[in-house]
Amino acid sequence: MEKLFAVGDIHGCYPKLLKLMERLAGDPERDLLIFVGDYIDRGDQSREVVEYLLRIQQTWKRTVFLLGNHERMLLDYLDGGSIQPFLVNGGKKTLDSYFGERREVTAEDPRTVFPPDHLAFFRSLLPYYEHGEYLFVHAGLREGIPLEEQNPFDLLWIREDFYFSPYDFGRPIVFGHTPFQKPFVYKNRIGIDTGAVYGNLLTAVELPEMKFISV
Numbered sequence: 662m663e664k665l666f667a668v669g670d671i672h673g674c675y676p677k678l679l680k681l682m683e684r685l686a687g688d689p690e691r692d693l694l695i696f697v698g699d700y701i702d703r704g705d706q707s708r709e710v711v712e713y714l715l716r717i718q719q720t721w722k723r724t725v726f727l728l729g730n731h732e733r734m735l736l737d738y739l740d741g742g743s744i745q746p747f748l749v750n751g752g753k754k755t756l757d758s759y760f761g762e763r764r765e766v767t768a769e770d771p772r773t774v775f776p777p778d779h780l781a782f783f784r785s786l787l788p789y790y791e792h793g794e795y796l797f798v799h800a801g802l803r804e805g806i807p808l809e810e811q812n813p814f815d816l817l818w819i820r821e822d823f824y825f826s827p828y829d830f831g832r833p834i835v836f837g838h839t840p841f842q843k844p845f846v847y848k849n850r851i852g853i854d855t856g857a858v859y860g861n862l863l864t865a866v867e868l869p870e871m872k873f874i875s876v
Contacts, residue, residue, distance in 0.1 A: 664692040665868040667797060670729065670837045671696075672858035673704025673754060678713060680876040681863050689721040695790060697837035698729025698799035698817075702751035703858045707758040711779050728786035729799045730817040730838065736783055739775070788816050795868060796830075800838035801850075804828035824850050835866065844873045 666685050671678050687694065700714060701707035718724050734747040735755070744752070759775065789798040789808070801823030802808070803815045815823075820839050830849060837854040839845075844864055845852030855875060857863035862875040 664688070664870075665695065665792065665795065666692065666865055667695045667697060667835045667853060667868070668865045669697060669853035669855060669863060670699035670840070670857065671704070671710050671863065672699055672702055672731070672751070673707040673710055673758060674857045674863055675704075675706035675709040675713065677857050677863040677876055678710060681865055681874065682717075684874050684876060685865060685867075687867075691723075693723045693725070693792060694721050695725040695792075695797050695835075696727060697797060697835065697853065698727040698786065699731045699837060699854075700726075700729065701735065701755045701758075702731040702747075703754055704751075705754060705758060707755040708779075709758070711782060715778060715782060725790045725797070726782070726786050727790060727797060727799050728788055728817065732783050732786055733817055739780070739783075788813060794832050796832055796834045798834060798836050801836050802830060802834065804830070824852060833868075835868075844875075846871075 664687055666687050668681065700710050714726065731750060734750060735752065738744045738747045789796060798816055800817050801819040802811055803819065804826050805828065824839065824845060824847065833849045833851060835851045835853060839852060840854045840856035840859060841852050842861065843855060844866065851866060853864045853866050855862045855864040864873055864875040866873050
């Protein structure tokens with residue numbers, strides 16, 4: 662039977678990502694591997710994480726990469742917006758990862774020297790993904806609104822209004838964005854951000870077994 666694996670927020674924690682992937686008992690030829698966003702910022706090795714994810718695309722036949730709010734802030738800046746929201750939310754770590762100590766990074770540098778394949782990766786990220794009975798999204802949904810009418814901001818930023826809502830969304834929803842000490846399971850909501858970048862664990866969930874793997 663097909664397995665689904667969903668991986669929580671990585672935030673530049675490259676060694677934890679490597680260890681987690683070693684522990685996923687999946688078949689790259691058959692099983693589905695989904696990442697729920699926030700690959701960059703706050704941690705020290707955002708570039709290495711993205712490089713690794715690009716390699717995974719070549720070796721794991723069925724991969725899905727969702728857009729996180731941190732990738733959205735980077736894209737907003739790259740598309741001409743202010744750099745400040747990106748920097749305030751951990752983007753300086755991402756710039757350090759990409760550019761190191763070669764020179765002081767100016768506000769214009771990332772727009773011209775991010776690797777083209779990395780830029781293409783960021784622009785390819787999906788706002789949500791449906792598979793069978795499951796819905797995968799970075800942050801969550803607003804209750805009572807059809808999926809196709811959800812505000813893109815809520816998909817990336819919503820917190821308590823989603824995961825503590827008494828509303829029945831009608832299916833299991835796997836999400837990241839909000840760090841919990843351990844995986845969050847409540848009324849068909851499965852939160853898999855366990856705060857890897859804050860010294861806690863990086864977590865994945867295997868479905869339909871509902872088995873959590875953490876490193």
